[in-house]
Every structure is written in structure tokens, then in C-alpha cells.
Amino acid sequence: MTEPLLKQSSALIVMAVLGALVLAGCTPASEPHPSPIAASQPVETEKPGPAEEIQVGDELTAEQAQELNDSNDLTVAYPVGDKFIAVRWGQPIPEPVLQEVNAQVNAGVGASHGTGTGAAMDQEQANLQAQLQAESDKLGGITVTAVQCALSFSTSINSFAPAWAVSEPGPVGTYDSQAEATSAAQAWADGQPGKRIFVVLNNLGC
Structure with a gap:
């Protein structure tokens, strides 16, 4: 009777040990598996501008x-x-850009700019201001004005005659010559270098 009892006892001990091992593998102490959702999320990196x-x-x-x-x-x-x-903005503007701005404004106002009187002159100036603002926007806010030859009413002859002038937002007014108007516009631009420029319009061949 002793030998069968020993075999039964040994079998019970082996089963108990196996059960303990199985239970130990299911305890919270075991290493968790990474979440598939978290692992699939991309890591964002900041790129320099x-x-x-x-x-x-x-x-x-x-x-x-x-x-x-x-x-x-x-x-x-x-x-x-x-x-x-x-x-x-605020740094010297490349020469090719200055030339292109000048060309764009001239093309935008058209070949007849400066020839209008009365209401037609007002429309020409409104169109000019729109072109100057469009170029300013393309330049990131750099202010653009125009040195232009256009018909202006002369009290000395009581009629319209070509005259040089500087438009808004520059040193507005009429001048005795292109050199004088250009000098005034240049001084205005030099007052805030890299922030102001001017173009020249001379469709009348003054």
C-alpha cells in the first residue's frame, strides 16, 4: 500500500508545480506587448523653414x-x-527685380498712360495705383511709387501739356524735369532703403 501512495503523491506534486508555472506566466508581472495602434503612429519632426x-x-x-x-x-x-x-523687405533689392517691376507697371498701365485728361486722367491714375499696389504685394510689402510723364493742365498756356510728376505714395507733385522728379523719388526711396522703390513711366516720350 505504501508504493501506490508515494506515486500518487509524486503525481500531485508535479501537477501542482506545473499549475504554478502556468499561473506565473499569466500574472501582471509578465512583459506587456506594445499596442499596435501606438506603434503605427508616425513620429512628427519639425522641418526648418x-x-x-x-x-x-x-x-x-x-x-x-x-x-x-x-x-x-x-x-x-x-x-x-x-x-x-x-x-x-529691408534689404537691397536685386537689379533684375527692379527692372522687372518697372516693366510690369509699364505693361499694366498700357501704352496710352499719361495721355488722358479729365475723367480719363482720373481713371489712368486709379489704374496706376492698382498696378503699384499689385507689385508691392508681390514684393512682400515693399512700397512702390512712379515717376511719370503725363498731361497736366498748365495755367501759363491755359491748356494741357506734358509734365513730369511723382505719384502717390511718393513725394507727390509736378517737377520741372525728369531729373528733378527722379532725384526727389530717389531721395524718398533712400530714406527707407530696401523698403521703397520707384518706377519710371514715359509713354509720351518727354
Whole structure:
């Protein structure tokens, strides 16, 4: 009778140990598996803005220009032909940009600008202001004015005659010559370098 009892006791001990091992594997102490949702979430990294690398005068692709204009308030990409050139408010403006702004305003006002009188003159000036503002917007807020030759009423001849003038927002007024008007506009622009520029309109060939 003793031998069967020992076998039964040994069997019970083995089963108890196995049960303890199984229970131990299910306890909270076991290492948890990572959540599949958390593991699948991408890690966002902050990218530096393009303005940190782009310098004034740099030629940019259309993609770079779009990214720059969408991400920066002071530095913009101005279109010159089929390329873009970086311009920064308050810094010297590249010569190709100055030339293109001048060409764009002249094209925008048309070949008859400066020839109107009365209501037609008022419409010409309103159109000019719209063109100057459009260029200012493209330049990121740089102020643009115009030195222009246009018909102006002369009290000395009691009629309209070509005269040089500077438009708003520059040193508004009529001048005795193109040199005098240009000098006044240049002094105005130099008062805030990189923040003001002027264009020249001379459709009358003054």
C-alpha cells in the first residue's frame, strides 16, 4: 500500500508545480506587448523653414518659390521671366527685380498712360495705383511709387501739356524735369532703403 501512495503523491506534486508555472506566466508581472495602434503612429519632426537657407538674390524653382511665399512674411520669391528671385523687405533689392517691376507697371498701365485728361486722367491714375499696389504685394510689402510723364493742365498756356510728376505714395507733385522728379523719388526711396522703390513711366516720350 505504501508504493501506490508515494506515486500518487509524486503525481500531485508535479501537477501542482506545473499549475504554478502556468499561473506565473499569466500574472501582471509578465512583459506587456506594445499596442499596435501606438506603434503605427508616425513620429512628427519639425522641418526648418526655407528662409533659413535662402539668401537675397537667389534664383528659385517654382516649388521653392511657393514654399517660401507660403511660409515667410519678410522674404518672398518675385517672378522674373520663367524664374523666381528671392527678395527680403529691408534689404537691397536685386537689379533684375527692379527692372522687372518697372516693366510690369509699364505693361499694366498700357501704352496710352499719361495721355488722358479729365475723367480719363482720373481713371489712368486709379489704374496706376492698382498696378503699384499689385507689385508691392508681390514684393512682400515693399512700397512702390512712379515717376511719370503725363498731361497736366498748365495755367501759363491755359491748356494741357506734358509734365513730369511723382505719384502717390511718393513725394507727390509736378517737377520741372525728369531729373528733378527722379532725384526727389530717389531721395524718398533712400530714406527707407530696401523698403521703397520707384518706377519710371514715359509713354509720351518727354
